[in-house]
Amino acid sequence: MAPARTPRSSIPWLTAAVIALIAYGSLYPFNFKPDVHGGLFAALSQLSWARAGRSDRISNVLLYLPLGFCLYLLLSERLRRGPAVAAATLLGSLLSFGIEVAQVYVSARVPSLTDLALNAGGTLLGAVGGMGWAGLSHLMHLPARAEKQKRDPGAALLIGLWLAWRFAPFVPQIDLGKLKAALRPLFNPTFDFVTVLIFLTCWLVVNQAVAALVSRPRRLETLLLLIAAVLIGRLLVASQTFVPAELLALLLLLPMVVLMHRLRPRPRRAALVLAVVALLIIEELAPFDFSPQVAGFDFWPFLALVDSGWNLAAIDWVQVFGKLFLYGALLWVIREWGATTDFAFGVMLSVATVIEILQIWLPAEQASITDPLLALIVGLVFRSLYRHRGPKPLAGAPGNLSLRER
Structure with missing residues (x-):
């Protein structure tokens, strides 16, 4: 008898959806400046520690919470808890860094290292939440093998x-x-x-x-x-x-x-x-x-x-x-x-x-x-x-x- 197939996880798709939502919300309305020239170093020179308002600071943290949560669940299948949290935070920070650099070329957006720090903090909090979810999930003792389910x-x-x-x-x-x-x-x-x-x-x-x-x-x-x-x-x-x-x-x-x-x-x-x-x-x-x-x-x-x-x-x-x-x-x-x-x-x-x-x-x-x-x-x-x-x-x-x- 062939062994039961392990059901595929939907977490990668959920992570991709969260990344797409973050990118959309961060780069909307995609009106790129035609007069900005220079490469990566020119863009980096325009990043500052400009302080955003209280609502923007909270939004930056909240926006990256689900990313850290999903990244932890994705990475915890291969890494231990500590490295998975660290890797999730690093990946979220890299995404935020890329978006902040891209915002240099978008009108009406203010690229900021403060936003980068807040996004990294939100990713870290989300990863910790993912670790808590995974820990409580293990208390359920759900079997790894799928059984035939009678649909209701x-x-x-x-x-x-x-x-x-x-x-x-x-x-x-x-x-x-x-x-x-x-x-x-x-x-x-x-x-x-x-x-x-x-x-x-x-x-x-x-x-x-x-x-x-x-x-x-x-x-x-x-x-x-x-x-x-x-x-x-x-x-x-x-x-x-x-x-x-x-x-x-x-x-x-x-x-x-x-x-x-x-x-x-x-x-x-x-x-x-x-x-x-x-x-x-x-x-x-x-x-x-x-x-x-x-x-x-x-x-x-x-x-x-x-x-x-x-x-x-x-x-x-x-x-x-x-x-x-x-x-x-x-x-x-x-x-x-x-x-x-x-x-x-x-x-x-x-x-x-x-x-x-x-x-x-x-x-x-x-x-x-x-x-x-x-x-x-x-x-x-x-x-x-x-x-x-x-x-x-x-x-x-x-x-x-x-x-x-x-």
């Missing part, structure tokens, strides 16, 4: 809804101003404990879905690729920015995955069901300032769309896909717990309906039939996917993970 169509749909939520409104905006705007919330970060827990719960659901789709040796790498895709989307999609609470949740994510990986399947899945129910309650009813007066209930779905003359641009796609993901997540984790699809569907639809009825007593909310209708739609889609499948068996359950964005 509901898990694929759930990940698709998550990405649609994060990439809405699906309008790319690729320029330097957008990159800086996306990073701006990180210059003066504020953290809300509840928001961090919401993000963490959503990412734990995503991790659980990944575990239902890919073989065990590829789970953490696939999760890392999804995280990278979402974060890159925050840089490139119009009106989207980084959320400090989300980044903090991502720092807590792998330790939580390791912890939940060590739990037995039943309590692990039960904890995830309770977490998703709590998330929905907080999202829809917080801050729970109920009023004794009853407001109206809108029985006409998608009223904003109707009032706009069926203009699809008037729809808040972030909100729509967010609700679809949360309702789908509740149905899916209940089914993962061992319930039938119809039972999970009924519980999810009941929760959505009860929450919407309770919003009648919330002055800041507009109770509507729209949310239960969205829950019904996503439930019917899941039900069609699982039409010929039984409930999820409890034995040999995969690990957990989740997070959500506002």
Whole structure:
């Protein structure tokens, strides 16, 4: 019998994507000066220790963090931890040096040795983060040999809804101003404990879905690729920015995955069901300032769309896909717990309906039939996917993970 093939790593492709993003953000708008002459030494003579503003300094560090992270994961396959960190920092510094020299020939860009030092520091911090990720990953004891994985169509749909939520409104905006705007919330970060827990719960659901789709040796790498895709989307999609609470949740994510990986399947899945129910309650009813007066209930779905003359641009796609993901997540984790699809569907639809009825007593909310209708739609889609499948068996359950964005 032939030995199982080792799955190819996607880290080189992720590293290449990060390098391309850095080069684009550093050299945009590529309007090279026609009147600059001289070779390398002439360009080096124009580098100075000019000090940038606080926001630019933070941006220079943040931009190279993912590069150091990816380079460490790439180099750690051949080098020990210390040399891998040093080599990653050196390679990141060389890339930064090349870009700073290239900026000599680009209008409206200021080449600076200060930027080079900050980029090197960001690469070093990213490499240290990669070392921490790799160390925690080893605690999972994932096998090196891939086994045949039974695909879960509901898990694929759930990940698709998550990405649609994060990439809405699906309008790319690729320029330097957008990159800086996306990073701006990180210059003066504020953290809300509840928001961090919401993000963490959503990412734990995503991790659980990944575990239902890919073989065990590829789970953490696939999760890392999804995280990278979402974060890159925050840089490139119009009106989207980084959320400090989300980044903090991502720092807590792998330790939580390791912890939940060590739990037995039943309590692990039960904890995830309770977490998703709590998330929905907080999202829809917080801050729970109920009023004794009853407001109206809108029985006409998608009223904003109707009032706009069926203009699809008037729809808040972030909100729509967010609700679809949360309702789908509740149905899916209940089914993962061992319930039938119809039972999970009924519980999810009941929760959505009860929450919407309770919003009648919330002055800041507009109770509507729209949310239960969205829950019904996503439930019917899941039900069609699982039409010929039984409930999820409890034995040999995969690990957990989740997070959500506002």
